Amino acid sequence: MFNYNGTNGSYQLSLQEQIVTASFVGAINGRMLESFASQLQSIINDSALTHWGYISNSQRLSAATPDAQQKMIALAKHMRAHGCQASAFVIDSAIAISQLDKVRQSLHLEGNTRDIIFSCYDEALRYVKQQLNPLVLGS
Numbered sequence: 353m354f355n356y357n358g359t360n361g362s363y364q365l366s367l368q369e370q371i372v373t374a375s376f377v378g379a380i381n382g383r384m385l386e387s388f389a390s391q392l393q394s395i396i397n398d399s400a401l402t403h404w405g406y407i408s409n410s411q412r413l414s415a416a417t418p419d420a421q422q423k424m425i426a427l428a429k430h431m432r433a434h435g436c437q438a439s440a441f442v443i444d445s446a447i448a449i450s451q452l453d454k455v456r457q458s459l460h461l462e463g464n465t466r467d468i469i470f471s472c473y474d475e476a477l478r479y480v481k482q483q484l485n486p487l488v489l490g491s
Contacts, residue, residue, distance in 0.1 A: 354391035358384050361414075367395050370403065371480055372436075373473075376410040382419040389427050396434055405438040405480035406431060409473045415447040424451075425458045432459075438483030440476035441469050 354365040361378030365388065372395060374388065395401070416424060431439075443449060453465040470476040 354395070356384055356387045356391075363388060365391050365395065367399055367401075370401065370484055371405045371407060371477070372401075373407045373409055376408065377412040379414050380416040380420045382417065382423055385416075385420045385423045385427065389423075389430070392427075392431070393434075402435045403437050403484060404435050405440070405484045406436050407439070407473070407476045407480055408441045408443065409476065410441070410443050410448070413443055413445055413448050415445060416451050421451050421455065424455050428455055428459055438480045439468060440479045442471070442473055442476050443469060444471075 356363050358378075358381065361376065361380055361384055363374055363376045363380075363384065365372065365374045367373075372392065374392075396404070441452060443452070449465065449469060452469075456465050468479070470479065
């Protein structure tokens with residue numbers, strides 16, 4: 353497990369089976385996101401992930417700084433290019449949901465952002481597993 357503790361926020365990052373889970377608390381800033389991207393890449397490389405899913409289990413997330421939001425776009429592109437096949441989010445901050453929607457719009461992703469937001473981790477996990485199952489079985 354990886355983690356980061358900053359003045360205004362923190363996260364924990366882990367891998368179980370083919371699913372990377374991040375739990376963010378507080379505010380996400382640029383430095384935190386840079387650390388997250390580096391640690392995520394370590395997980396991808398060390399585990400030789402080719403088809404994987406991502407869950408942000410972050411009910412205690414407030415929002416991202418403008419700098420971090422821009423970095424999220426690049427990170428999301430990188431994740432998709434390196435095998436992330438499904439994402440789900442457990443967030444309830446209206447600001448964070450709006451930011452997620454803007455990131456998805458910047459990437460021209462289809463579908464409604466609300467379709468990948470869940471009220472609990474178990475629902476998000478079930479969704480990601482359903483999305484991954486045909487891909488993992490077919491690989």
